[in-house]
Amino acid sequence: MSRYFYYITFINMVTSMAASMPKILLLHREGGAIVSILVSIPIGLGVCYLIGRFYQCFPGKGLPELMDDYIPKFIKILFLLVIGLVWFAAGLLSVIMYSFIIKRFLSPNANLIYIVSLILLFIYYGALMKSKNVLYVLEMIFILTVPLVILLIVKAFTNDYFEMDFVKVAIMHAQNFPTFSTVSAASFIFWGPANLVIFNRVMTKKQSMTWKSLAILGLFGTGVLLTSYFMPIGLLGFENVGTIIYPGITASDTLHFQYWIIERVVFVVLMLLLAITFASILTHWHVAIEVLTNVIYFKKFKWKKHNLTPHLFLIIFWITSLQVVTYLTEYQLVKYTGYFYNLFPFLLTVMFLLFWVIRRRAKA
């Protein structure tokens, strides 16, 4: 696969580490969390494989274009609207999540509306870029941050205060049966390739989904899942880790650099996380904007030759974010993110149904 395919997927994975996924798993640490992780890896890889295989048959074409050709218009509009809203929600949850994190860890005195506006100011510019340029940004952010993230993860696992005993206690619960919500939370990290809905437009070269690409995805995904589950447990203890709101970040605050200018690892983590979350919001909202403008487009809504429809959507996104961020609490955020994760398997089922129809009609 093209390297940009991996960036999209990996950015989604790393962002999930700081989102509600670990929290949901840790809440079920005495239930079926470990089995969920183990189950979600083959499921996730299967989804990646199917999505990759589907799009490789249609190089250079996004889902909207394909649906134009093979699917009734009514279904297309309905489905794209749903996709647009879901992708908007994905970005929205990340924005709110990160704003909460900033308020809790970096600047407790700042106003949430102010933080969200500051982030969205830059997202506004980014979401309007060309899809190709979004991928260049993703690549840059990935290369600048992910190696450091991996180093920090290594540092966490090799820390003297990382207690293997807690991990062993956690593993003792491995026989429990997983629930639907934990499996969908754990497998959410593999849903990154779904962004190809739009980004396949710029992947004009022939791609091939091989066992090698699957192996890379699987390796990375497994690492992300195991880290986000076992790292907090090992550093914070098994007993009460479920009561912590941001397990990953609180766990990173237990680490410190002995010889650096910066002493607390948490600040480095926050900044790296900002870049990665930013990339994730950028991809999600870019896809949302592209999909929505494909369905709803006001041709006459112009100002000096610029069509303002995407701006309209972004302003709506912005206002909604400001509304939601003042309304939600951290507890609710985790709850709603859980619902959001649960929604995805159904969405993907519908999507695969469409894929199946498109491929059948394309062959005929």
Place this chain on the structure above:
Amino acid sequence: MNTVKALSLHEMISLITQEFQTSFDFVEKTLQIDEKTAQLLYIKTVVNGTDLQECVIKPFFELPTEHHYKAYLTSLPQQQELKGKEQILDEMTRGSIVVIVQGSILLLDIKKVNTDSVQQVNLEPTLQGPELALSEDIATNINLIRQRYHSPSLTIEMQQIGQRSNQSLAIVYDSQSVNQAVLEIIKKKIESLHSPLIQTTAEMQRLLNDKKRSLLPTSMLTERTDRIIYNISGGKVVLLLDGNPVSLIAPAVFFDFMSATEDNYRPFWVTMFNKILRYLGLIICLTLPALYVAISSYNPEVFRFELALSVSGSRIGVPYPSFIEVLFMLIVMELLIEASIRLPKVIAGTATTVGGLILGTAATEAALTSTIMIIIVSAMAISTFVIPINELGFAIRIIKYGVLLFATIGGLLGLVLFLLGFIMYMANMDSFGEPYFKLFIQRKTAEVKGDTA
């Protein structure tokens, strides 16, 4: 030829005399001896006197007949093809001479060029590598390029730009390796230039840019012949404007501006070290002042305990918030840099000494800034100059204020967001159709075509 023939000889002469009547340096001379006559029309300030004497006047008196003389003149390499009366007038202003013999017009190029001395490299000096740059004469410059790039595929296309000044512009590229799409865009853009007067390559660079207001350079100015050759062989297009010792290379992406020609001359690890140093300089220059503001005003706990204490300790007595302190020092430093560029060399020393005093201990003793601030400003100033190409350096100097602004209003969050925004801004740019901020990793040979240092 036809247009000239259509115009009778007499009309042509009267047209030329009419056009140049008012010029003091226009000369109309008739050579006559025995049966032979010839008429010379030229502008004496632009023709080469020795050539005129040796190649045109002397043979006239030595050769037996007019017929011989005409045969001699037509066989001279300086003879130019006639395309029309406009061209004749235009060539005369460039230093051609019109000879009328046996009822036909001959145009000979015997121009005198005072600007063809090749200059020393002074904008992009290197330790190893060629020491001579370009000259101010286009023919000499093309000669310099040809002498360093011996390949028949080297193509030079001549054009004229500037509706009033009609300056010569050479488009130089290697027809085998050039990126055709880029070449088309560049040619199209040159055709659409409607400025009456284009004086320097830098001005042309600005006009070739699509956007009215741009910050980062999308094409590169260079005076180094080795850089020009390197880029031609890499498939880029080089533009040479007559009268300028600088050439323009297009397209140019961000990473081109971070490379020095010396990178190819040194051992791998030395180059690697230098590159890392340069990017480090870039990051320091962009973030250091902003980091100071963000950390000392928003999150002093980011630093390790001892450092946080010594930073705030050095700020004791400074009567205003950290961003004013930074802004104050930065502006003084910018003034100093700007002043020392414009000043004559004799006075520049004084300016830097006085400035050094202000930026140095005096400011701290007066409790206008903290000592750490002085170190930050000087570290930043030095690292600005590590960026090898000045155009990027200037842009970065401005962008740093954006980082500072966002660090002031948003702390560390604002700082990182602005840097991400800067990455997005660059990724969103393109240089003559080539992505500006794209990494080339996969399928390097295919992707890199037309994109080397």
